[in-house]
Amino acid sequence: MENEKGESSSTFKMDNSAQERSLPYVPDCYAVPPSYEPRDALDSNSEIVPTIDISRLKSSDDERRGVIQELSSACQRFGFFQGKNGKVLRRSEESISRDNGSDNGGLGRDNLSSRMDKNGMQVMAVNCYPPCPDPTAALGLPPHSDYSCITILLQNLTGLEIFHPSAHGGSGRWVLVPEVKGVLKVHIGDHVEVLSNGLYKSVIHKVTLNEEKTRISLASLHSLGMDDKMSVPYQLVNNENPARYRESSFNDFLDFLVKNDISQGERFIDTLRIKD
Numbered sequence: 001m002e003n004e005k006g007e008s009s010s011t012f013k014m015d016n017s018a019q020e021r022s023l024p025y026v027p028d029c030y031a032v033p034p035s036y037e038p039r040d041a042l043d044s045n046s047e048i049v050p051t052i053d054i055s056r057l058k059s060s061d062d063e064r065r066g067v068i069q070e071l072s073s074a075c076q077r078f079g080f081f082q083g084k085n086g087k088v089l090r091r092s093e094e095s096i097s098r099d100n101g102s103d104n105g106g107l108g109r110d111n112l113s114s115r116m117d118k119n120g121m122q123v124m125a126v127n128c129y130p131p132c133p134d135p136t137a138a139l140g141l142p143p144h145s146d147y148s149c150i151t152i153l154l155q156n157l158t159g160l161e162i163f164h165p166s167a168h169g170g171s172g173r174w175v176l177v178p179e180v181k182g183v184l185k186v187h188i189g190d191h192v193e194v195l196s197n198g199l200y201k202s203v204i205h206k207v208t209l210n211e212e213k214t215r216i217s218l219a220s221l222h223s224l225g226m227d228d229k230m231s232v233p234y235q236l237v238n239n240e241n242p243a244r245y246r247e248s249s250f251n252d253f254l255d256f257l258v259k260n261d262i263s264q265g266e267r268f269i270d271t272l273r274i275k276d
């Protein structure tokens with residue numbers, strides 16, 4: 001995306017970015033399409049964004065079952081939750097896969113934790129969002145879902161918004177994720193949506209900007225190996241429930257990135273859906 005002045009939102013010459021030049025306005029190339037509606041009325045009520053005390057996974061069986069239920073409900077409704085007590089986040093990853101395979105004797109464990117243990121990948125993204133003279137005109141990141149299995153995120157300031165698809169009678173709305181100290185944000189990615197044959201939703205999220213402060217986020221994306229294909233497990237498929245997604249790997253996602261512009265709203269998961 002380059003405009004007539006040679007300004008581009010995707011390539012930066014050293015010392016030449018809008019921030020480095022301290023521009024008092026937002027160059028056209030950063031302006032968001034109207035469909036992204038950066039001026040949404042936001043609901044920052046923290047009740048709506050589930051915060052789950054994951055340390056309860058180490059408690060009694062009953063307590064554990066309760067937490068797994070809460071995790072499952074959050075993954076189905078939002079594809080997102082905030083986890084209190086990050087030390088045991090690994091257990092929530094296992095719970096997501098165990099719950100997903102609870103009817104078939106360990107399907108989830110085979111399909112996620114052990115495959116990730118063998119040749120899974122972790123990609124760390126450090127995102128820096130400088131202050132923006134007009135936060136209503138631009139976005140830090142356009143709406144997207146993460147291709148990975150799960151993303152674990154820390155932020156220093158609010159700015160992350162998730163799309164809550166069933167709000168407003170099904171038309172959906174954006175929800176600002178409140179900053180709660182010591183809490184990690186967990187996104188369900190495209191590959192867990194595939195693994196659950198659509199039961200868990202990969203969360204669409206975007207990042208808004210701040211007029212005064214620099215926002216920094218650390219995102220840890222966890223996925224299968226480069227060529228390891230994620231497919232709908234055969235145990236979840238029968239005549240009534242056909243597979244809803246084609247198989248794909250991280251490399252397939254990279255191919256998709258080269259050929260598509262995700263800033264225009266293209267989603268990898270949409271290319272995997274099998275139409276009825």
Ligand SMILES: O=C(O)CCC(=O)C(=O)O
Binds near residue numbers: 155207216219
């Ligand atoms: O900065 C954030 O809060 C989100 C970052 C993000 O969505 C990503 O790195 O994929």
Ligand SMILES: [Fe+2]
Binds near residue numbers: 144145205
């Ligand atoms: Fe993301």
